[in-house]
Amino acid sequence: MTTNILLAGFGGQGILFAGKLLAYIGMQQDKQVSWLPSYGPEMRGGTCNCSVVLSDAPVGSPIVLKPDVLIAMNKPSFVKYEPAVVPGGKLFADSGLIDIRSERTDITEYALPASVMASDEGLPGLLNMILLGKVIAELDLADDATVLAALRKCIPPRKADLLEANRKAIALGKSS
Amino acid sequence: MAEKVLMKGNEAIAEAAVAAGCRHYFGYPITPQTEIAAYMAKRMPKIGGTFLQAESEVAAINMVAGAAAAGVRTMTSSSSPGVALKSEGISYIAGMDIPALVVNIMRAGPGLGGIQPSQGDYWQCVKGGGHGDYRNIVLAPSGVQEMYDFTKLAFDLADKYRMCAMILSDGVLGQMMEPVAVSASDAPPFCADGKPWALTGTKGARKPNIINSLYIEPDTLEVLLDKRYAEKYAACEANEVRWDEFLTDDAEIVVTAYGAPARIARSAVTAARAKGIKAGLLRPITLWPFPKVPLAQLAETAKAFVCVELSKGQMIDDIRLAIECKRPVSLCTRTGGNVPSPEEILTAIENAAKEAV
Numbered sequence: 457m458t459t460n461i462l463l464a465g466f467g468g469q470g471i472l473f474a475g476k477l478l479a480y481i482g483m484q485q486d487k488q489v490s491w492l493p494s495y496g497p498e499m500r501g502g503t504c505n506c507s508v509v510l511s512d513a514p515v516g517s518p519i520v521l522k523p524d525v526l527i528a529m530n531k532p533s534f535v536k537y538e539p540a541v542v543p544g545g546k547l548f549a550d551s552g553l554i555d556i557r558s559e560r561t562d563i564t565e566y567a568l569p570a571s572v573m574a575s576d577e578g579l580p581g582l583l584n585m586i587l588l589g590k591v592i593a594e595l596d597l598a599d600d601a602t603v604l605a606a607l608r609k610c611i612p613p614r615k616a617d618l619l620e621a622n623r624k625a626i627a628l629g630k631s632s
Numbered sequence: 633m634a635e636k637v638l639m640k641g642n643e644a645i646a647e648a649a650v651a652a653g654c655r656h657y658f659g660y661p662i663t664p665q666t667e668i669a670a671y672m673a674k675r676m677p678k679i680g681g682t683f684l685q686a687e688s689e690v691a692a693i694n695m696v697a698g699a700a701a702a703g704v705r706t707m708t709s710s711s712s713p714g715v716a717l718k719s720e721g722i723s724y725i726a727g728m729d730i731p732a733l734v735v736n737i738m739r740a741g742p743g744l745g746g747i748q749p750s751q752g753d754y755w756q757c758v759k760g761g762g763h764g765d766y767r768n769i770v771l772a773p774s775g776v777q778e779m780y781d782f783t784k785l786a787f788d789l790a791d792k793y794r795m796c797a798m799i800l801s802d803g804v805l806g807q808m809m810e811p812v813a814v815s816a817s818d819a820p821p822f823c824a825d826g827k828p829w830a831l832t833g834t835k836g837a838r839k840p841n842i843i844n845s846l847y848i849e850p851d852t853l854e855v856l857l858d859k860r861y862a863e864k865y866a867a868c869e870a871n872e873v874r875w876d877e878f879l880t881d882d883a884e885i886v887v888t889a890y891g892a893p894a895r896i897a898r899s900a901v902t903a904a905r906a907k908g909i910k911a912g913l914l915r916p917i918t919l920w921p922f923p924k925v926p927l928a929q930l931a932e933t934a935k936a937f938v939c940v941e942l943s944k945g946q947m948i949d950d951i952r953l954a955i956e957c958k959r960p961v962s963l964c965t966r967t968g969g970n971v972p973s974p975e976e977i978l979t980a981i982e983n984a985a986k987e988a989v
Binding site for chain 1: 636638663664747803804807808809810811892895896898899900902971973974
């Protein structure tokens, strides 16, 4: 089985980091994984996306054009990529930043005000992890121990103090 | 086996170079290969190596030539326009019979082109690029583990044959992350002891070595070239051809692709098989020396070939030459920085299968 995941939003929202965490979760489960950022003149505030493939077989194309799972963190990304989600696919959107909903009936949309929850809960900048928590729960992707092990791989030792906030944000997303 | 770590292709190349004992890196930044230079800038000072950002690509390749002549393992990396600038130096390296590694993380051209992935430098790198008669060993990785493994291999081959080895890759592989098994990276710097030809100083104990590419006498130069082709390049063609095959045993449609497109082509071949088309993939790993023999063998049983490349038909020439035009070869290409989807390659396979009936 292969899961093609596309994360998209503004630069600075932690899209590449969230993608990296997904890849490390896959590695913890002995899956084949790839991670590919959009690269170019993007910068903080510009558009940014990241393709992650988790598979039981060697990964072919690392470029996700038709996502099984779309994680949209801003409206331009929602508008651009929502039509590309495969039938039966899942769409996760930050409804705090995106004021429209999908009209498609062949996909499942999970709208979560992750950006609002992040500021309410004192987890600034962690809307990416809140959304990812929701993804992990709805896809039944991994248990808490696996997620924690993956987080430890992603967060460098000099930033170890951020681990707890990230873990908390993921738990918040999972339970909402 | 060591635990696998997620690494960008560019980082894997830099890490592998350090593990191979390279302590002299000379470069100039350009997207999409800058992570190689950035990694070396961080790493080299910590391990007693040299990272030098030169004033230009031309300067960097000539610094590589100087370090190579002194017998150390040395490299430079760039992307397409930068490799064009290095081509003169690569010709001199060939003329001086010294080993070096040049990495090209290709982007779209011509001119400044774009910064997205391409394979438009196939002719430039595989056919030489610089002036004069010479060859480079050209390795084409198709995943991040191969970016790591082939960098080490490239240094070994460069030293073995005293010639320039190239890693010809693209923006997808440079930028993507995959799990990589890395070996200990604290290998000692590669020393010049095994290179009696190197310019290490005579210390009054031996005759001076001379490394030069200027030979005014035609007969002298012709003898040198004949020897280089008859011995060095012929040995490469005899011993160093590398390729990978997937489902080719009974293949009627043989897809050929290298680098990132090869992994997409592999998915397309699997999809074609599911539709009942007997497709297979031959992936050249060495672009020079080119896998002519296995291609010629496949031409005996296959009905048609499909060449997938991110260029307007460059490798396809080598496919046609290898199979002596015995079978039709169609081109499946995207350019400008675009990469074909598995569906696009599948369509090309289906079309080839229809026409071959």
